Amino acid sequence: MHRRPSSRAVRALASALAAGTLLTCAACSGGGDGTDGDSASEVAASPLAAEPRIASPRTDRAASPRAEKSAAPVLTPAGAKTALITEADLEDNWTQVKDAATWGDQLIVGKVDVADFLTAKTNAADCQKLLDALYDDDLLGKPSGASALTGFEESNSRLLYQVAAYDRARLGASLNWLKTLPVKCDQFTATDSKGGRRTVQVIESPVPSVGDARQGLQVTVTGTSGSEPTTLTVELAVVRVGTDAITVTSGGLDGTEADTTETAVRQGTARLKDVLAGRTPAAQPGDVD
Structure with missing residues (x-):
């Protein structure tokens, strides 16, 4: 119980x-x-x-805030224009022009002589691509997003400056392609429409250590213009910032000015970074940290 x-x-x-x-x-x-x-x-x-x-x-x-990756900033058409360098960003007496989009030096136009490439015929295609890209101002291929360009003149020299958004994979491939050209296209011959022969040389040139990746080239074209011996020297500098890039093409019949190219690269990279961060770019070189 x-x-x-x-x-x-x-x-x-x-x-x-x-x-x-x-x-x-x-x-x-x-x-x-x-x-x-x-x-x-x-x-x-x-x-x-x-x-x-x-x-x-x-x-x-x-x-988790640490695990979340902030979305990459997108370059807008207005931002691309703001990221362009100005006369105030360059030294010496460079004057900004309005017809830079129509530039194209005839000395660059030509057909690569494949006979120069006895054991590496495929290199001839890369060298032809380089000449065509120099004339068309699309060394990195067609932009996938916003783009803007401007140009400057000083005596017989020109400087073309471009800012554009690209597909990440294609942008990386273009930079890698540029790195191979000093070996593939160190020296070759190109023929113009009248049969005139020009000697083209490609070497690597230094670029300031700015941005996420960079590549520089110097292209020299020796031929004739009006029956007179002529040498055109063009310096190229490309800097990648995320999926965007700046491209500087400078030079002319008087040679290149490495200091001006370096200034354009440094100032341009700083301006692009400011735009992507939502800041107003500094107006003058002395104002940039």
């Missing part, structure tokens, strides 16, 4: 159960998120109320 519990024992057990319920509710409602959750009675009644939370790896990673 079972004995009935005393009233004192019943009251003690009820008090213990009530205390346990209050502790459970306090643990569930103490998240501190400041939002209105379930009522205490609903939480206490839930069979999952006292169970530890099993975190979803995907959910937790998404919620």
Whole structure:
């Protein structure tokens, strides 16, 4: 025969159960998120109320600020124009022109003599691509997004400056292609439409250590213009900033000016970074940190 519990024992057990319920509710409602959750009675009644939370790896990673990658800034048409260098960014007496988009030196136009490439015929195609890209001003291929260009003149020299957004994979491939040209196209012959022969030399040139990646080339074309011996020297500098890039093409019949190219690269990279960061670019070289 079972004995009935005393009233004192019943009251003690009820008090213990009530205390346990209050502790459970306090643990569930103490998240501190400041939002209105379930009522205490609903939480206490839930069979999952006292169970530890099993975190979803995907959910937790998404919620972590460190795990989230901020979206890359997108270069807009207005931003591309703002990122262009100005006369104030260059030294000496460079004058900005309005017809830079129509530039194209006829000395660059020519058909590569494949006979110069006895053991590497495919290199001839790369050298032809270089000449065509120099004339068309698309060394990095066609932009995939916003783009802008401007040009400057000083005596017999010109400087073309471009800013554009590109497909990341294609931009990387274009930079890698440029790196191979001093070997593939170190020297070759090109023929113009009248049969005139020109000697083309390609060497690597230094570029300031700015941006995420960079490549520089110097292309020299020796031929005749109006029956007179003529030499055109063009310096190229490309700098990648994320998926955008600046391209500087400078030179002319008087040779190149390495200092001007370097200034354009440094100032241009700083301006592009400012635009992508939502800042207003500095107006003069002395104002850039």
